[in-house]
Amino acid sequence: MKIHLTKKEYRNLLDILSISDWVMNAHRNEVEAKCKPYNELQQKILSYARDFGCDDVVESDKNSNTYYLTHMDDDEAISNEFIKEYEEEFFWDELTSRLSQRDLIEEKGYDAVVEMKPIERMTKTEEFSDKYHDEFENNGIKNLIIKK
Numbered sequence: 001m002k003i004h005l006t007k008k009e010y011r012n013l014l015d016i017l018s019i020s021d022w023v024m025n026a027h028r029n030e031v032e033a034k035c036k037p038y039n040e041l042q043q044k045i046l047s048y049a050r051d052f053g054c055d056d057v058v059e060s061d062k063n064s065n066t067y068y069l070t071h072m073d074d075d076e077a078i079s080n081e082f083i084k085e086y087e088e089e090f091f092w093d094e095l096t097s098r099l100s101q102r103d104l105i106e107e108k109g110y111d112a113v114v115e116m117k118p119i120e121r122m123t124k125t126e127e128f129s130d131k132y133h134d135e136f137e138n139n140g141i142k143n144l145i146i147k148k
Contacts, residue, residue, distance in 0.1 A: 018079035
C-alpha cells in the first residue's frame with residue numbers, strides 16, 4: 001500500500017508527530033521498549049523530509065542516522081501551541097479530579113467510596129469538582145496551600 005501526501009499534508013503530519021512524541025516521551029528519562037516501534041515509525045517518516053522540501057524543520061545526525069524535528073524548539077510552532085493548550089486544560093482537570101476524589105474519600109471513607117456504584121461515585125465527586133472548578137477559574141493556584 002502507498003500513501004500519497006502533498007507537501008502541506010506532510011508538514012501537518014510532522015506536527016502530529018511532534019505532538020505524539022511529546023506525549024509519549026517528554027516525561028521519560030530514557031526510551032522504553034514499548035516506545036521503540038513508534039520511534040522507528042517516526043524516524044521512517046522523518047527520513048522523507050528532504051523529499052517533501054521540509055528539511056527546514058527536520059535535521060539529521062549523519063553519525064547516528066537519526067532525524068530530529070527542529071521546530072519543537074520554536075515556541076510559535078502550531079504543534080507547541082496544541083501541546084500548551086492540552087497541558088493547560090489537563091493540569092486543571094487532573095488537579096480538580098484528584099482533589100475531588102481525595103475530598104470524597106475523606107468525607108465518606110475509602111471503603112464506602114469503593115462500594116459506591118460508579119454513577120453515584122461520579123455524582124458525589126462532581127459536587128466537589130464544581131467547588132474546585134469555580135475556585136481555580138477565579139483564583140488559579142493563588143489559594144492553594146500545602147499543610148505539613
